[in-house]
Amino acid sequence: MRFRTGLWAWGWVALMAACPMAGAAGYDPAADSLVNPPTLGEPAPADPARIAGDDVLIRHLRAEPATLNPVFMVSGHELAVREMLFDEPVVFGPQLEWRLNPAMVEGYTESADHLSGELKLKPGLQWHDGQPLTAEDIAFSWRVILDDRVPVSQTRKGVERVADCTAVDALTVRYRFAEPLATNAWGLKFPVLPRHIYEKGMTDDPTLKQSDSYVRANRNPVGNGSFRFVEWKAGDRIVLERWGDYSGSKARFARVVFRIVPDANVALMMLKRGELDEMSLTPQQFSAQTRDERFAGVGVKGWAAQTTLYCLAWNLDGTNPFFGDVRVRRAMGHAVNLPLICATVYDGLFSACAGIFPPGSAGHDPDLRPLAYDLRQAGELLEAAGWRIDPGDGWRYHETGGDGRTKFEFSLAYAQESKTSPQVAAILKEDLRRLGVELKPLGMEYTALRERVFMHNFQAVMWAWTATGESDDARDLFHSEARAGGQNFVGYSNPAVDALFAQARRSFDPKERAECYRRIGRIVQEDAPYTLMLRAPSLWAFHKRIRGVVFSPMGPSGFYPGVRDWWVPAGQAIRGER
Amino acid sequence: MAGAGVLLFLLVVAFLRPVLASRLPVVCRYQGRWHFPGLVETIRTLPLVSYVVGPSRPLGLPSFDVRAAVAESSSVIPALIPYDPLEYSSDVLRPASRSHWLGTDELGRDVAARLVHGTAVSLRVGFGAMGIAAIIGVLLGACAGYVGGWVDAVISRVIEVFLCFPTFFLVLALAVWIEEPGVGQVAILIGLTGWTPIARLTRGEMIRLRDSGLALASRAMGATRRRIIFRHLLPNAMAPVIVTITFGIAHAVLVEAGLSWLGFGVPAPNPSWGVMLRSAYDHMLTAPHLVYPPCVALFVTVLAYNWIGDALRDAADPRANPAWA
């Protein structure tokens, strides 16, 4: 018996000893020579002879777009195609700042009372079919997006700030805003539809997606970007080619092919065989599956900070007896083993997140710290909140008037299709068990989950949120008005926060706005309606010949110039003519 | 007989899992008193017992720090695999070693412990699903085949309705329906969608036997309809059905593995062979050692069930054995 005890004890000691070392034995992207090599971001040379003119870029889509009508294209994979086909007057800059599209727009002026603005287009703009692009197209697009009968939701967000949009003449658009807010300029950021194609059918089919002609138009788009549409083989690929009559700078690739490969493992195989030129990687792929010679022979990796953050949302609208008390919420925060989750589930590639505003945005506060992983403190907070361990069965209970008592067991909902959510739930379940709290992971199919969250019918849910360059977007998470219709489905309400958001919106002084958002960030950290966990970075793989890749906080594309600046050195093109 | 032996082994493993793989020791002397947490948990795995017998206090309580307590105990007999299947660590994706006999998975959990506990889950899914499918299928098929007439017409239509659904769609659609997925629900789902081949086969065999001499003789003896069906005809009709059922149990586990790939199987973090296969798939390129344990377990199970199936069929049909001819 003693021998067995010894063996067992040594095994446990070895395991414990290995734990602190595991971090050191883990993957370190800074030490990987394939990550962010200097060639990846190299800007294009001034001499066009040194740039390959006719290469073909094969990009990766994780899912097939439902449509190529820009007004309905909102998910990540759809936006990748949209930005190549369609130019918009207002775009994201490399830091996700508000920016005019220099290829389309001459200039923009806002009135002194901030209630109206005027946009001047460049002359000579065209659609891919040769028709001129005028201010009427922009006014038409605004009407369509705000039309009740057109089933858009995400595109409409923010455009409601614009109360009226008219074309003064062929090159001038006048906007009128409902209120004098600092955030009004974002209302100008919406996609432009070709009026000559979409207007005529609207009386028969106001939804823009049901009649035969609209379905055909949505699948054979006429855009105004540097690439025009060639073909869409359903389930396989979408092919674009360089548009010769583009008024902006000439596209650097002769063709762009989007290949639809839903399985990440298979996509990586294809990249290693040279059949894909770029793809987004999972943490495992980034840290472990791209270290072999085959990958080193064809590819490099890109790693940059991003604004997507993962969090746990606690429903505090009173439908459950647990999370209305801030001490319980903070206790949950202390129970999340962030260092280990980051190291094992995300391979050390994600960073712990403190504060809802990402670095570089107005409300970012570098002094905020995430709650430390401390089960003892979590236990004390739970005790203080009235949740005591029952020595009979080991779980925590709370007295509820009379003879009743409630057991601390709750369900944590997440999307079943996610690979990492169940893992985080598994780790949290173990830690909470040690606290005497029973967590029931509730993996749900995505649509069913959306319905539950939409109806506020959940106790806790794992959620992700992507910040944009505009800190005011956080209002959708924290303002009491956003409880119905916004993303504040946890039911958080704090009058101080509401007042600060209102103040920030109306102020035009950047310092004052930043201070407002910082205070919001601190209050929200104290109140902890969400337990912020990790910031997801951008993890990408590229074919090694590609240059000019710059990462914005949203990834290597989705901003201006973004993909337009990618280039291949002359002589290194592998498809098409050299 | 080897098949029955293997099956018995699997059942024993499933029953004894708290003793085979757990962070709780089987026996220990803690603070001067004897405790038997492993044995208590074993008894509590039997159905309904857990309502009567509570966990061993304090070691078996969920919030109790077992490792620390055992460190200061004496006379400890640990479980054979001293890890809990849900116990994570930072030692991820390690191949087989002295401390982890089958290695660790992506959350540092011991694979051997998950295999042992997964056996219980997969056996439950397999037996449950096939049990449901067999009972429904044999009953409906036998009635339809023997009684004939409008009963046959109605039941045949019902069989066709279920048959024409691709199994996966029905499982998926129902899985979407289930609010809180669990092992039992997955088993019921797979069973409810898998009974049609059995029903059809049974019906076919019953039709064949109905007008045979066997049925005639039984009727001449004055046996009731029910007796004819169940006592005389069914045993002879079972040959092709047995093949289907014995494959069906392993098939149920494979369906569960497929559901896990799509994200709809047994809920995390419970281990099951299907869940382990999904993890193995996700990490095949960097941790191939994860593939073998569930595949070998499945292989052993398939082998065992089919040997049993063969033996049953041989026993039921004397003419199939040339020695008797």
Add this chain to the structure above:
Amino acid sequence: MIRYAARRLALAIPTLLGITLVTFAVIRLAPGDPAMAGEGRGGTLTLSPETYARLSAAYGLDRPAWRQYVAWLWDLLRMDFGRSFHDGRPVADKIAERLPVTLLLAGGATFLSLSFSIPIGLLSAARRGGVFDRLAGIVLYALYSVPRYVMAMVLICLVGVEWGWLPFYGSTSEGFADLPWLGKTGDLLRHFTLIVVCFTYPLVAYQARFVRANLLEVMGQDFIRTARGKGLREWTVITRHAMPNTLIPLITMLGLLLPSLLGGSVILETMFGWPGLGQLMFAATLQRDYPTVMGLTVVTASLVLLGTLLTDLAYAAADPRVRYE
């Protein structure tokens, strides 16, 4: 014979109706709806109650359920499958462009699996208990125990990436349009190899055992003893006398496999990039794309019913007793 066929066809109508009703009920009652499945999976929920109401009306969800079903049925009678909620395309188009892949996969799998399972089953039964029988059993069960997606990954890694023998994604190569007719066929076949192998190999185990079991049963019968008594060679006995009597159960077996064959495999179609009906069904279910789900159900159910009808006709042609019920 004609009367039998006509009667079976007439009975297929209520079956089809029943299938559509069950499908409609299941998918309609599932939580969530097309408005909720909405725009992509960005993770942000920006659905205000007004927008949700508007979207629901656009999908016709504000009408009572039975109204929606009747409307759909009425359209179907006029051969109008409606439009997909997801992208507005006619459902008939979406199905038509994927049907060839599924039929190709089903046909290829049937042909390939029978080419292996019949000889293997034959030899196993002929030399029952011998080396080949045991070895074949073990190898086939081992293959059966490996889920399709694991095998797919292994094959992609080895055959597709490491050795580069075969392409592993999509149905055509880059320069497909420029190839001559023969080259096009060759290209398609090369792309088709891996997916059809992965789709087929688990079927062989079941089919071979089935053939073996049936053959053994037939061989135990008296007329075989007679044939042997006539002095015929064992080989002739098996092939000329025993085999033809197992063909009918074989047809039945194929009929049982038809639904899963026609359902395709969403996992394999996704992994290998051969967009077939399985993937469409899966995606449509998750998106609550009711018209597409209903359309797919009708098409696959009709195909399966057709297949079973042919099976039953073959049965009836061979066995007169069946015809006169």
